[in-house]
Amino acid sequence: MNYQSLENKVHHTRYPISVLFLLALISLAAIFITFIQGALSKNYLIFSFLLISFILIYAGWIFHSDKQGNLKLQKGLKISNEKKRKFLSHISHEISTPLTSLQESLSLVLDGSLGEINEQQKKFLAIACQSVKRVFRLVDELLDVSRIESGVIKISPQPLNIAVLARGVMQIMQDSAEKKGLNLISLIPFHLPPVMVDQDRTIQILTNLIDNSIKYTPEGKIEVVAEEKENFLKVSVVDTGIGILAQDTKKIFDEFYQIKQERSDVFPGRGLGLNIIKSIVERQGGKIWVESEPGKGSKFTFTLPIVPSSSFQHLLDEAIRFGREEGKMFTLFLLETKNFEEIGQKEEFKRELELLLKETMRNSIDIVGIEKDKIGMVIWHLSEEKIGFFISRLKNRIKTHKFSQLPLKSTFKIAWAHFPEDGRSGETLLKKIEGKREINL
Numbered sequence: 001m002n003y004q005s006l007e008n009k010v011h012h013t014r015y016p017i018s019v020l021f022l023l024a025l026i027s028l029a030a031i032f033i034t035f036i037q038g039a040l041s042k043n044y045l046i047f048s049f050l051l052i053s054f055i056l057i058y059a060g061w062i063f064h065s066d067k068q069g070n071l072k073l074q075k076g077l078k079i080s081n082e083k084k085r086k087f088l089s090h091i092s093h094e095i096s097t098p099l100t101s102l103q104e105s106l107s108l109v110l111d112g113s114l115g116e117i118n119e120q121q122k123k124f125l126a127i128a129c130q131s132v133k134r135v136f137r138l139v140d141e142l143l144d145v146s147r148i149e150s151g152v153i154k155i156s157p158q159p160l161n162i163a164v165l166a167r168g169v170m171q172i173m174q175d176s177a178e179k180k181g182l183n184l185i186s187l188i189p190f191h192l193p194p195v196m197v198d199q200d201r202t203i204q205i206l207t208n209l210i211d212n213s214i215k216y217t218p219e220g221k222i223e224v225v226a227e228e229k230e231n232f233l234k235v236s237v238v239d240t241g242i243g244i245l246a247q248d249t250k251k252i253f254d255e256f257y258q259i260k261q262e263r264s265d266v267f268p269g270r271g272l273g274l275n276i277i278k279s280i281v282e283r284q285g286g287k288i289w290v291e292s293e294p295g296k297g298s299k300f301t302f303t304l305p306i307v308p309s310s311s312f313q314h315l316l317d318e319a320i321r322f323g324r325e326e327g328k329m330f331t332l333f334l335l336e337t338k339n340f341e342e343i344g345q346k347e348e349f350k351r352e353l354e355l356l357l358k359e360t361m362r363n364s365i366d367i368v369g370i371e372k373d374k375i376g377m378v379i380w381h382l383s384e385e386k387i388g389f390f391i392s393r394l395k396n397r398i399k400t401h402k403f404s405q406l407p408l409k410s411t412f413k414i415a416w417a418h419f420p421e422d423g424r425s426g427e428t429l430l431k432k433i434e435g436k437r438e439i440n441l
């Protein structure tokens with residue numbers, strides 16, 4: 001049993017309670033009408049009172065025992081899920097250890113390290129390697145399902161560039177696409193805003209969708225596209241494959257749901273992949289769906305939340321409020337680029353720079369915001385001695401990063417002021433920064 005079936009059980013018992021309350025309401029209405037008509041006898045009043053009390057006590061009793069039962073069920077379910085998870089993780093460890101040595105041995109023979117092998121031996125060893133990989137994947141999927149069911153799946157969001165992430169995944173999958181004669185293309189623009197997601201889990205989503213597309217596309221191409229939509233990025237994997245019938249498009253996200261394949265060249269899966277990635281997408285605050293036409297192809301789309309970026313003033317006010325309330329010190333930096341006017345896509349450049357700064361400083365930085373040609377940053381508790389270290393680190397990152405929108409001879413300048421030492425309001429801090437000597441990066 002899982003949480004969904006438990007949920008259904010709870011809904012079932014709400015029905016009789018509602019009926020009882022309705023009965024009580026009708027009885028009350030009847031008393032009221034009789035009272036208005038002046039025909040309310042003492043016996044009738046006592047009888048009605050007893051009837052309503054009985055109904056309410058009975059409803060209360062059902063509700064109470066129902067709640068207790070559900071609590072017990074929930075507790076039992078949690079324990080059994082935990083046991084299942086532990087059992088699976090134990091079994092997976094037991095299976096993975098001999099499998100790893102099997103895989104290593106097979107690879108050693110396959111790549112000729114132990115002596116030459118003929119083409120036929122190569123072919124059969126390659127099949128054996130593929131089968132070992134499939135067992136590894138099955139173990140991983142079963143572990144994921146049990147982690148999701150017991151609610152222990154870990155999601156650690158961080159700002160990421162989806163184009164970079166997708167390109168990395170596609171490089172790995174290029175080989176299997178080429179083997180089937182398929183074109184695997186990324187059409188994701190580099191300058192989309194960063195998303196706030198778990199890196200490994202997002203790689204898992206993309207890998208699974210692209211892997212399925214390769215599996216279910218006999219010829220043609222697979223494209224990965226992305227666009228910005230309100231506070232999300234919509235990422236789609238589009239193929240020219242066998243497609244999915246309308247009646248199956250909702251069900252394929254269910255656990256263990258598979259469509260019977262007519263083609264014999266399609267390796268049967270386990271019907272777990274889409275179910276797992278749906279849970280991951282939803283845990284990251286997104287949605288996933290598919291549009292498809294049998295014989296023409298499928299388009300799987302999922303959404304990822306964009307890193308919220310705030311205005312300069314708003315975030316500076318927030319930092320000052322927090323600094324005052326908590327008695328914390330911070331340093332406000334202003335980063336400026338001189339030939340800002342020459343940069344074509346300014347919004348995209350700002351996003352790229354913002355992402356770079358966030359990556360450089362990891363979690364110790366709050367981007368204050370971007371306004372005109374300046375970027376503001378707040379760093380908490382940065383001593384004067386550490387500033388030199390921070391500046392040289394930033395200098396290095398900016399120098400080695402290849403900005404796609406930046407003219408070759410760009411220069412960055414940076415200046416800073418400390419809160420509360422140099423000023424206790426945004427205005428005084430900014431004035432102080434203007435008066436300070438800037439450093440060229």
Ligand code: ADP
Nearest residue numbers: 212213216243252258259269270271272273274
């Ligand atoms: P499986 O391991 O069986 O591929 P999934 O959960 O990944 O499990 O997929 C469930 C079913 O959805 C598959 O069995 C397949 O029939 C269908 N499916 C998934 N992706 C595609 C696709 N790109 N084109 C056609 N059918 C697909």
